[in-house]
Amino acid sequence: MEVDLPFLLLIFVINVAYISLNTIRFMLTMKSYRLAASLVSMVEVTIYVVGLGLVLDSLDNYINLAVYALGYGFGIALGIKIEEFLALGYIMVTAIVPDIETKMPEDLRDLGYGVTTSLAFGREGDRMVLEILTPRKTERKLYKQISQIEPKSFIISYEPKYINGGFWTRKLKKRRKEIEAEEQR
Incomplete structure (x- = not known):
């Protein structure tokens, strides 16, 4: 052969x-x-x-x-x-943090993320729930930022099938471009 x-x-x-x-x-x-x-x-x-x-x-x-x-x-x-x-598409990240007074929503908004918050009650008491929509390209960066702000965060992510309206379509794209331009300087 x-x-x-x-x-x-x-x-x-x-x-x-x-x-x-x-x-x-x-x-x-x-x-x-x-x-x-x-x-x-x-x-x-x-x-x-x-x-x-x-x-x-x-x-x-x-x-x-x-x-x-x-x-x-x-x-x-x-x-x-x-x-x-x-890294096509977007992910929805849910971060559950033990401190309901956390400044994480403001910190993440300052970084250009759209954040929706709600209060929840877990086994060990009140929690803050943050819903964050982000492009998949920034997924790992977001996880690091959440963990740096609140190391005890419980993080879950999934891919949304349909997105319409809200903060995301109006302001987030503009803010993300501004942040990316600042990072490249």
Whole structure:
């Protein structure tokens, strides 16, 4: 059995590209980016057909199939990394803090976040609940800021499906741009 390294590399690269695009297309579909998902899927299926054709034409060589599978695994990992880098969409963060007199809402508002507060009662007494909507790109930064202000915060996050109106659409975008401009100076 002959090993053709350039051919194996081609199979690997094709499958990494195909699966990375597949992962990204799936994420775009889940976030309702219809046009982008459709365009990515056209490239994806073309790469898939070419790659699968190469492997099926040489099924007598099990190394080709192994490299195809290896490319699949690397493609998943790369697709996830690309999706994390793109960080499409928004998250809703709920922070529950034990101090109902906390200045956290004002501090977070000063940092450009839209914050809605309410009082709640937990097992150990009164709590303040903060609801914060933020782009996924700033998710980790927000977690750090919350933890720095109140280390005992209980934090939960989820992705909202629909957003309309409120502080977010009017002022937050403007304020976030101002803060980002200040940070770049």
